[in-house]
Amino acid sequence: xxxxxxxxxxxxxxxxxxxxxxxxxxxxxxxxxxxxxxxxxxxxxxxxxxxxxxxxxxxxxxxxxxxxxxxxxxxxxxxxxxxxxxxxxxxxxxxxxxxxxxxxxxxxxxxxxxxxxxxxxxxxxxxxxxxxxxxxxxxxxxxxxxxxxxxxxxxxxxxxxxxxxxxxxxxxxx
Amino acid sequence: xxxxxxxxxxxxxxxxxxxxxxxxxxxxxxxxxxxxxxxxxxxxxxxxxxxxxxxxxxxxxxxxxxxxxxxxxxxxxxxxxxxxxxxxxxxxxxxxxxxxxxxxxxxxxxxxxxxxxxxxxxxxxxxxxxxxxxxxxxxxxxxxxxxxxxxxxxxxxxxxxxxxxxxxxxxxxxxxxxxxxxxxxxxxxxxxxxxxxxxxxxxxxxxxxxxxxxxxxxxxxxxxxxxxxxxxxxxxxxxxxxxxxxxxxxxxxxxxxxxxxxxxxxxxxxxxxxxxxxxxxxxxxxxxxxxxxxxxxxxxxxxxxxxxxxxxxxxxxxxxxxxxxxxxxxxxxxxxxxxxxxxxxxxxxxxxxxxxxxxxxxxxxxxxxxxxxxxxxxxxxxxxxxxxxxxxxxxxxxxxxxxxxxxxxxxxxxxxxxxxxxxxxxxxxxxxxxxxxxxxxxxxxxxxxxxxxxxxx
Numbered sequence: 001x002x003x004x005x006x007x008x009x010x011x012x013x014x015x016x017x018x019x020x021x022x023x024x025x026x027x028x029x030x031x032x033x034x035x036x037x038x039x040x041x042x043x044x045x046x047x048x049x050x051x052x053x054x055x056x057x058x059x060x061x062x063x064x065x066x067x068x069x070x071x072x073x074x075x076x077x078x079x080x081x082x083x084x085x086x087x088x089x090x091x092x093x094x095x096x097x098x099x100x101x102x103x104x105x106x107x108x109x110x111x112x113x114x115x116x117x118x119x120x121x122x123x124x125x126x127x128x129x130x131x132x133x134x135x136x137x138x139x140x141x142x143x144x145x146x147x148x149x150x151x152x153x154x155x156x157x158x159x160x161x162x163x164x165x166x167x168x169x170x171x172x173x174x
Numbered sequence: 175x176x177x178x179x180x181x182x183x184x185x186x187x188x189x190x191x192x193x194x195x196x197x198x199x200x201x202x203x204x205x206x207x208x209x210x211x212x213x214x215x216x217x218x219x220x221x222x223x224x225x226x227x228x229x230x231x232x233x234x235x236x237x238x239x240x241x242x243x244x245x246x247x248x249x250x251x252x253x254x255x256x257x258x259x260x261x262x263x264x265x266x267x268x269x270x271x272x273x274x275x276x277x278x279x280x281x282x283x284x285x286x287x288x289x290x291x292x293x294x295x296x297x298x299x300x301x302x303x304x305x306x307x308x309x310x311x312x313x314x315x316x317x318x319x320x321x322x323x324x325x326x327x328x329x330x331x332x333x334x335x336x337x338x339x340x341x342x343x344x345x346x347x348x349x350x351x352x353x354x355x356x357x358x359x360x361x362x363x364x365x366x367x368x369x370x371x372x373x374x375x376x377x378x379x380x381x382x383x384x385x386x387x388x389x390x391x392x393x394x395x396x397x398x399x400x401x402x403x404x405x406x407x408x409x410x411x412x413x414x415x416x417x418x419x420x421x422x423x424x425x426x427x428x429x430x431x432x433x434x435x436x437x438x439x440x441x442x443x444x445x446x447x448x449x450x451x452x453x454x455x456x457x458x459x460x461x462x463x464x465x466x467x468x469x470x471x472x473x474x475x476x477x478x479x480x481x482x483x484x485x486x487x488x489x490x491x492x493x494x495x496x497x498x499x500x501x502x503x504x505x506x507x508x509x510x511x512x513x514x515x516x517x518x519x520x521x522x523x524x525x526x527x528x529x530x531x532x533x534x535x536x537x538x539x540x541x542x543x544x545x546x547x548x549x550x551x552x553x554x555x556x557x558x559x560x561x562x563x564x565x566x567x568x569x570x571x572x573x574x575x576x577x578x579x580x581x582x583x584x585x586x587x588x589x590x591x592x593x594x595x596x597x598x599x600x601x602x603x604x605x606x607x608x609x610x611x612x613x614x615x616x617x618x619x620x621x622x623x624x625x626x627x628x629x630x631x
Binding site: 135 | 337403
């Protein structure tokens with residue numbers, strides 16, 4: 001039985017050749033492609049590369065605003081304190097804590113959502129088995145065409161990667 | 175952030191990056207500081223001196239917990255002494271780091287890349303120092319949890335209408351948001367540290383901290399979005415935090431505190447003191463660790479300009495404070511200002527004027543601004559000036575209120591000074607630990623700057 005394979009991992013020395021390879025793979029019809037870069041590259045076009053974080057954080061912020069105000073409204077009602085005849089629901093005094101809790105809730109939920117979306121923490125991943133991959137966090141750009149891609153392991157994938165001046169092309173085990 | 179980072183101006187010494195830097199060279203320069211620990215003599219000397227001060231701080235805290243706040247010089251009418259001045263000073267320094275980092279990110283200023291990590295770390299450490307003072311200045315620190323709203327059998331809740339409770343929420347929210355902002359930015363750099371570390375133990379430790387970050391392009395999209403959104407949340411939070419600190423004073427009816435200028439005046443003061451602290455830290459570190467290729471003359475020049483600008487906002491605030499007191503026709507308000515300048519604490523007032531108003535004016539000259547020694551001295555003086563300013567606000571307002579029968583004087587004791595010095599020690603010790611174990615400059619962002627520069631060519 002053949003050993004299970006995660007995909008074909010190619011290393012690139014420059015951002016330009018990396019982008020070129022990615023574009024050509026997209027044109028050829030590759031869909032299960034992973035890309036790894038040492039810094040965020042804005043122009044990377046990958047299927048499914050969008051983020052719902054803004055919406056999530058907006059909702060979290062609204063929940064924090066409501067919750068924060070409710071906390072103060074409820075507590076001052078639960079233990080009313082008459083200071084100079086001011087109303088129990090003295091809402092202007094509740095604004096600072098409401099704002100603070102809005103920001104805190106939005107930030108905490110945003111970070112947790114980021115971990116969920118990115119699937120982190122995940123300490124092991126097949127691409128780490130390639131010793132060259134250490135440079136993905138330093139000065140090399142990597143593309144991994146996954147084994148479940150319809151074009152895999154056709155010669156066309158390899159040719160596109162070679163044509164874009166990949167430094168190395170290796171299969172990584174799953 | 176969708177626009178590529180580009181240097182503002184290019185020219186031999188106007189650059190934000192020394193010529194000849196590559197992805198590999200910036201990664202090596204920055205990660206070698208924690209991994210290879212160069213200049214151990216500097217590090218150990220600094221750390222041991224700071225550590226000795228931390229021991230002094232622990233002694234002072236143990237003593238204040240044993241005997242109570244009476245060991246300090248505080249008494250009625252001056253019930254707020256060094257502890258509050260120190261708290262406001264530290265939280266001011268702490269406010270600026272995140273603000274500098276977040277606002278420069280939102281305004282697409284590429285010069286933040288070399289200073290943001292250090293500024294954020296400075297924030298976190300300063301918030302620790304500030305938080306310490308809020309704890310130890312409580313008469314009964316064991317009841318600190320009473321500030322947290324929880325449904326207890328006592329049926330009591332915190333006083334949500336009090337700025338002191340707003341402050342508790344503001345500082346804790348700020349500490350947490352700053353920590354998350356810093357960590358989200360640090361995550362990819364921890365992965366670089368993992369991949370560059372020589373030993374298995376270090377690789378595992380950094381690997382754990384990096385949560386297995388692998389630079390996946392899809393992750394970058396989430397991370398970049400989160401980072402910008404956190405910056406967008408952190409920047410207004412800074413304004414909220416220091417405004418609330420201003421409210422702590424302004425809500426009281428005491429002349430010299432009861433003023434609507436206080437919240438914005440405090441925010442400006444925070445930025446001013448924070449910028450000066452960033453300069454105070456960066457100038458020696460840049461020299462010792464030979465980071466001139468990454469933190470260039472242009473960075474220092476820009477920071478000096480920000481320092482001077484915020485200094486002018488301070489001058490405007492001082493002017494408004496005095497002008498309002500004069501035009502209000504209120505004799506108590508007028509008296510506070512006259513008493514500050516010629517009363518028993520006049521010395522402090524004039525030190526404040528010299529440090530915060532006169533010293534930054536040397537930075538008008540571009541020759542002096544580019545002189546690292548002059549800039550360092552000015553930054554140091556502003557740090558001193560900002561501490562004295564908080565002392566003047568706290569003490570001179572309290573020591574002469576409405577009735578001469580309730581006037582008094584405040585004299586700091588040994589324990590006051592020990593706690594202040596100890597908190598400075600704690601700040602330096604934590605900063606040195608940060609420098610020893612974590613990358614002090616964001617490798618990710620500098621790499622992006624290198625890439626943008628290559629694209630320009």
